[in-house]
Amino acid sequence: MTLIGYLTRTQFADGAIDDALPEEASRLGKALVLIDTEPGAAEALARVRDALPRIRLATTTVSAGAPLRGEIARVAEELKCAEAATIIAIGGAGAIGQARLVADAAVRRGGICAVIAIPVSLFDLGLGRQVRPRDGEPVSCPRPDRVIADPTALAHVPPRRLAAAGMEILVHAIEAYASPSFNPPADGLALEAVRRLARWLPLAVASSDNAEARREALAGALTAGLAMEKSIGGVDALAHPLEDDLVGRAMPGELHVPVLAAFVGFNARAVGDRYGALSDTMGQGGAVTGLDIQLAAFARALGLPAALRETATDPNRFAQVAVRAADDPSAFANPRLLTRGDCERILEAAW
Amino acid sequence: MSVAHAVAHGVFGRVCLYVMDKAMAPHAHREGHLIFHIHGPPAEVVVDGRPYPLSSGQAVAVSPWQPHFYRPLVAGDNVLALVLYIRPGWFVHASCQASEILRFGRVGVEVSDRLARLLADTSQLLSARRGSDGDFEDRLSALTQACFDQTWQWTAEGQHFIGRERPLRDFRIRRALRLLDAALGEPVDLARLSRAAGLSRPHFFKLFREQIGLPPTIYVNALRMERAIERLALGKETVADIGLDLGFSTPASFSRFFIANGVVPPSTYRRSVLTHAQ
DSSP states (O other): OEEEOSSSEEEESTTHHHHTHHHHTTTOSEEEEEEOOOTTHHHHHHHHHHHOTTSEEEEEEOOSSSOOGGGHHHHHHHHHHTTOSEEEEEESHHHHHHHHHHHHHHHHTTOOOEEEEEEOSSSOTTOSSEEOOTTSOOEEOOOOSEEEEOGGGGTTSOHHHHHHHHHHHHHHHHHHHHOOSOOHHHHHHHHHHHHHHHHHHHHHHHOTTOHHHHHHHHHHHHHHHHHTTSOOOTHHHHHHHHHHHTTTTSOTTTTHHHHHHHHHHHHHHHHTTHHHHHHHHHTTTOOOSOHHHHHHHHHHHTTOOSSGGGTTOOGGGHHHHHHHHHTSGGGGGSSBOOOHHHHHHHHHHHO | OOEEEEEEEETTEEEEEEEEOSOOOOBOOSSEEEEEEEESSOEEEEETTEEEEEBTTEEEEEOTTOOEEEEESSTTOOEEEEEEEEOHHHHGGGOOOSSSSSOOSOSEEEOOHHHHHHHHHHHHHHHTTOTTSHHHHHHHHHHHHHHHHHHHSBOTTOOOOOOOOOOOOOHHHHHHHHHHHHTBTBOOOHHHHHHHHTSOHHHHHHHHHHHHSSOHHHHHHHHHHHHHHHHHHHTOSOHHHHHHHTTOSSHHHHHHHHHHHHSSOHHHHHHHHHHHHO
């Protein structure tokens, strides 16, 4: 069992749900379980119930993917009905992001709401500075009070879904390192996240019973989440509107690589030698090609698209997507000033 | 005469909606400064001796203690502007630079669609006298953050970064700053101040400029403005008393000073803050 104390209290181990959760939740009488529809969330909930037999648990469900501002009031009401001040969030960015939004709203009203996060997918584990709701602007939210990172909870994630989710968090780690804002500890964490994910994600995807690979991939996501104390750049601004067009026809995260690869050329002069350091880290020291080419090859090896034309994306929509992207708050976090025209050119380069 | 439509004071600093009608005197302050054009003909803001456009597409970002002043391009034309004085402490979480808190990467800010929307929301909330609720602070925070981030984004057209590293402050200048702060309200005798700092007068001026980025006279003016604004907002003393206390021999000289450094006369400023707080 490893206790990681950066930014919040994280218990990281195989079986942490069964062994660490009872200790972390021992003082609770009641709690609201907020679960999303990620594969493996239901299984994790059963384990949570077994681990906490003496705690009264009410349950509510939200959809997987990004959380919704529109759901805050409903979940807060459920919390009140359950007479609880703690949310145990089980799932991916949907459940854990939603719990953080509810906690943030409670704190703003002068109340309290603790969050215990139990991730069952690869994402920032709720550790990034901001939560990005589907129906509104990113919000700086308190981090979960406890994170129970149990790699065995990833066992039920289908390989392709794991690949796309892992790719998205890898892209964010790359953006965190490339961002020009000054935060040396976060830089160190970002590079380590890239190293771990580049090495272990392909192995975790290739074989669902490789426990070591899933553990290392989850450790990579945790490290990337910690690095997201730094702001991340424009990839979300372009990838999310594209994904919204392809609901049900693309895995969340699978459009991030084509978009990032196109951003590499665009940002190169603003980022300086940081892309070189990332390229060395991804290639484990033996890189001879550029970061964009490496990323494309990495995506292909995972069975993911390396260009937008390999997806169901409609190029006739580029102009509209560019309008939305240039207007997106995360466009401001890009190292280089990003205009509507730039967004269109990046999309064309990603095609 | 210039008019203050609305003024809000808060943990963020100050936000003012001003009608500006004439050029101001060069001045500086410890807050970060964002100036947005809302209505009227284009004008300009001179920052560190260089003019920057103030128009519907162009805003101006001034870092703490950077000398600057507003200047109309057409005399007599009124410009409605939203002016933010951002407290560096409030903004501390968003700083991109380790050397200093709230330092803008460059002066010119391009008002994109998103910025224009944030700007409209902020001015609307302010003029509807709703500046005290959480909504307003959220808008303000988003607006400041977006401008700050943009000024650090790389552009192919060149940087105009401020760039200058702030030197470690000399102990003699630190002593002079303490003396200035303690003796505010008394006539400033720069010769005596230089002696107290242990420097000759020309050397003192040169070192002060190098280290603080502006001449001691402008620094003293900034301190006086700070005190004046603080006491005007409290609303307990008369305007004339505040002026006298800060070393102005007549209410008219205090008024002239306040207009040159802060757009509107002190009585108008007090009325707008008070109306707003009610």
